[in-house]
Amino acid sequence: xxxxxxxxxxxxxxxxxxxxxxxxxxxxxxxxxxxxxxxxxxxxxxxxxxxxxxxxxxxxxxxxxxxxxxxxxxxxxxxxxxxxxxxxxxxxxxxxxxxxxxxxxxxxxxxxxxxxxxxxxxxxxxxxxxxxxxxxxxxxxxxxxxxxxxxxxxxxxxxxxxxxxxxxxxxxxxxxxxxxxxxxxxxxxxxxxxxxxxxxxxxxxxxxxxxxxxxxxxxxxx
Amino acid sequence: xxxxxxxxxxxxxxxxxxxxxxxxxxxxxxxxxxxxxxxxxxxxxxxxxxxxxxxxxxxxxxxxxxxxxxxxxxxxxxxxxxxxxxxxxxxxxxxxxxxxxxxxxxxxxxxxxxxxxxxxxxxxxxxxxxxxxxxxxxxxxxxxxxxxxxxxxxxxxxxxxxxxxxxxxxxxxxxxxxxxxxxxxxxxxxxxxxxxxxxxxxxxxxxxxxxxxxxxxxxxxxxxxxxxxxxxxxxxxxxxxxxxxxxxxxxxxxxxxxxxxxxxxxxxxxxxxxxxxxxxxxxxxxxxxxxxxxxxxxxxxxxxxxxxxxxxxxxxxxxxxxxxxxxxxxxxxxxxxxxxxxxxxxxxxxxxxxxxx
Numbered sequence: 001x002x003x004x005x006x007x008x009x010x011x012x013x014x015x016x017x018x019x020x021x022x023x024x025x026x027x028x029x030x031x032x033x034x035x036x037x038x039x040x041x042x043x044x045x046x047x048x049x050x051x052x053x054x055x056x057x058x059x060x061x062x063x064x065x066x067x068x069x070x071x072x073x074x075x076x077x078x079x080x081x082x083x084x085x086x087x088x089x090x091x092x093x094x095x096x097x098x099x100x101x102x103x104x105x106x107x108x109x110x111x112x113x114x115x116x117x118x119x120x121x122x123x124x125x126x127x128x129x130x131x132x133x134x135x136x137x138x139x140x141x142x143x144x145x146x147x148x149x150x151x152x153x154x155x156x157x158x159x160x161x162x163x164x165x166x167x168x169x170x171x172x173x174x175x176x177x178x179x180x181x182x183x184x185x186x187x188x189x190x191x192x193x194x195x196x197x198x199x200x201x202x203x204x205x206x207x208x209x210x211x212x213x214x215x216x217x218x219x220x221x222x
Numbered sequence: 223x224x225x226x227x228x229x230x231x232x233x234x235x236x237x238x239x240x241x242x243x244x245x246x247x248x249x250x251x252x253x254x255x256x257x258x259x260x261x262x263x264x265x266x267x268x269x270x271x272x273x274x275x276x277x278x279x280x281x282x283x284x285x286x287x288x289x290x291x292x293x294x295x296x297x298x299x300x301x302x303x304x305x306x307x308x309x310x311x312x313x314x315x316x317x318x319x320x321x322x323x324x325x326x327x328x329x330x331x332x333x334x335x336x337x338x339x340x341x342x343x344x345x346x347x348x349x350x351x352x353x354x355x356x357x358x359x360x361x362x363x364x365x366x367x368x369x370x371x372x373x374x375x376x377x378x379x380x381x382x383x384x385x386x387x388x389x390x391x392x393x394x395x396x397x398x399x400x401x402x403x404x405x406x407x408x409x410x411x412x413x414x415x416x417x418x419x420x421x422x423x424x425x426x427x428x429x430x431x432x433x434x435x436x437x438x439x440x441x442x443x444x445x446x447x448x449x450x451x452x453x454x455x456x457x458x459x460x461x462x463x464x465x466x467x468x469x470x471x472x473x474x475x476x477x478x479x480x481x482x483x484x485x486x487x488x489x490x491x492x493x494x495x496x497x498x499x500x501x502x503x504x505x506x507x508x509x510x511x512x513x514x515x516x517x518x519x520x521x522x523x524x525x526x527x528x529x530x531x532x533x534x535x536x537x538x539x540x541x542x543x544x545x546x547x548x549x550x551x552x553x554x555x556x557x558x559x560x561x562x563x564x565x566x567x568x569x570x571x572x573x574x575x576x577x578x579x
Contacts, residue, residue, distance in 0.1 A: 121274055122313035124300040126327040127376065136326065140317045 003196055006173055007181035010089060011158055014177060018096035018157040023150050025097075026104030031134065033105070034112040052102040060166025063095060067167065089175050092168035096157035103156060107149030111142035148215035155208045158201070224249050224380050224412065228270050228280035228290070243267070243277075243436040253406055253413040255427035255444070257420065259459065263436040264416040268382045271414070272307050273300035284379050306373030306381040306411070310388060312365050314357040320344070320368045321353040327372045339375060347371040362390070363397050370401065374409060381405070381413045387422055399425050420461055432456055454504045454579050463550050464512075468505040468578070470497055482576065485547050487527045491576035503578040509542065509552040511575040517566035526568045545569065 032038075033045055051059055068074050069084045077085040085091050115138050123133040139146075161179045168175040170184060178197050185194040227246040234240035243263045256264050269275040271282060273289065276297060282290040284305065289298050314323050324343055328336045344350045347367040352360050357368070366386065373381060383402075387395050403426070406413065417423060423430050423444045430447055432440045439459075440452040451457040454465055471488070472481035478493045484505055497503065517528055529545040536542075541558040543551045549569060553561075 116313075118309050118311060118313040119315060121272075121300070122307065122309060122315070123326070124274075125272055125303075125305070125307040126372070127301050127330045128326070129301065137315060141315075143317075 003193060004172075004181075007176050007178045008197065008200060010092075010176070011178035014089060014092045014096050014164075015154050015157040017093045018100055019150055019154040021093070021097045022101040022104050022153055022157070023146075026101050026153075027108050027139070027146065029101075029105045030108035030112055034109045048105045049102050051098045056099070056160065056162025057166055059098060060095065060163035063091075063098070063163060063167045067091065067094065086167055087169040087171065087175060089168065092160075092164045092175055092177055095163040095167050096160045099160040099163060100153035100157040104146075104149050104153045107152075108142070108146050111145035111149075112138055115141045144215055148212045151208050151212045151215065155205060158204065223251070223283075223285060224271065224414065225283040226267075226271060226280070228267075228277035228282065230266065230270070230275065230277045241436060243270075245433065245436070245438045246280075247431050247438050247441060249412055249414055249429065249431075251410060251412045252428040253402065253415055253426050254429045254431060255423040256414060256416045256431050256433060257418065257423050257459075258433035259418055262433045264418075264433055265384055266436075267433070268307070268384055268414070268416055271303075271380070272305050272382060273298060273303050287379075304376070304378050304380075306376070306378035308369050308373050308381070308383045308386055310384045310386075312357070312369035314365060314369055314372070316357055319354050319356055320349055320360065320364070323357075323368060323372050324375055327375045330376060343371045343375050363394050366390075366394070366398060367401065370405070374405070374411065378411060381409075381411045383413060383415045385416055385418070387417065387419060402426055432459060434459060448508075450577060451506065451579060454506070457504070457506050457579060462506060462508055463548070464507045464509055465579075466505040466548075468503055470494065470499055470501045470503060470578070473497065473499055479573075482578070487547075489525055489527075489571050489573075489576060491573050491578075494578050497578060506577045506579050507571060507575050509550045510540075511572065512549070512551045513570040513572070514543065514551055514553065514561060514564075515568050515570065516561065516564040517568045522568055525571045525573060527571065528566065528568055531567050543567075 029044070029048060033041065064086065065071065066073055067077070067085050069078065069086065074085060085094070119137050119141060120133050123137045128136065159179055160177075161183070164175075164177055165180055168177075170176055170180050172184075176184065178201055182194050182197045182201075185191070185197070225248040229242070229244045231243075232238075232241040241263070243266050245263070245267055256267060258264050266275060270277050271284075271289070277290065277292065279292040280290070281288070281292065284303070288296050289303050290296060314320070315326065318326065321340060321344065324340045325336065328339050331339060341350075344353045347370070349364060349368055349371065352364055357365055360368070386402075387398055390398065399422075402413070402415075405411070415422075415427065427444055430442065430444045431438050432447065434455060440447055440456050447456070448460060451460060451462070457465055466484040468482045468484035470480060471483050472479075473493060474480065475493050475495075480491045480493050480497075482489045482491055482503075482505055489505075515526075522528055529547060529549060531543060531545055533544040534541060535544070540552050540554055543553070545551065545567065551569060
């Protein structure tokens, strides 16, 4: 029986996109939380952390309510892109992004906050705008931790099951990601497929942990 | 010229006592040292000039530009103040080479000018050979020169240095001092130098501002301040331990003399204008101005005081003798070699060295 590689490719595509989106969004949120004082800061911090502690199915249910066809966001998406968001692979990207983002925001915020303030003061003193201070000094100095965090975020995005199942469903060849395909294969007695996918995902996971640790160590030794 | 009057109150916190900064000063061309003990508020003064700390009230002028004015609400961003700042740890960007550090600082200048200026500064500060290295790959002296070059490359109107010699060993310190003297000669930029090292003030500064507990307590040329400290606290900050509570027992303006009593000792000094008979004053004499001799049994001459030697501490260039009644005398090594076998000692207080505070 030929092995169906589609779930694996879909998972990699979804996880990559989710990592890139959560990286952009995560750095922006981390910058706000690390540098700005505003009303509702604690609230924002709590909301960002929520996906980390909520059961994935609960997160999925919220997403379904927020992005469903009868919700304002769902309506807008359907108007803009000509089809519903839910039960598409794009919905899986949304679920994975939310799954990955708390980790990134937390690590990025910690990294940004540990950059020695005197470098930022020096940059301002030399005439650099806040924008330039951030892009040329603060971010490069916290680069390694952020890269390490995005590697872990990628792993989380790759592994999302509950929320993805709730909002993207289990449509073989369309929204069936690797983690869901494993569940499906086990349920339907296709142990060979289950074994292959489990092996591949395990190897990816080990590689990721190794990469993340190496990055963190380089950070320490400078 | 920098002209500043700033105040700032820091409320006491759970683990910190309150602090209030209230200073007024000006500094002209040349090197002005801001001297004071740790925690006196020296760095706060630099930070308020550079725009890193917003004062509660006051006004800061740099040449004819207003950097800060509490009344009209002017508070320029650090980016717009045009003050070079050399941080205590140099704060060279660790992810950039020395050249990139200078380029970063020169980016306000026109593109064509920029490259020429960076190359010129690298050569001027002897960094051309190591310009492609990162800060952690170069020596302490090179880091120091690079941070000063980076602060000067934008032609600032004022150069602020925060304890640049702190933690440096003697050769690096000497290198820094000669570099700063060159900067005074070659650049017209006035320099405000924060330090808690008195030798550094004498080595480098034309003017000195003494700050203690958030206030400027005295200002003037270092020699003049050493000659006549404004009060006993300043004398202590200047490291003078020979401070004695004394009473004026005679004053004769006609013969320009006075008499002072401290402990059991009677001394003759010059006339002290503005003092009255019976005034309780602080008598201040610097340890290196006192002279010592052997007591030979005869009645001591005027201003020669017999005291017991308690302790000797040797230093590389001099020897410090500590006598009873908290009197310290500092003499050269040769002088000490000549006198070290004395059994009993006389200390001479020359009349012109007696100052009252």
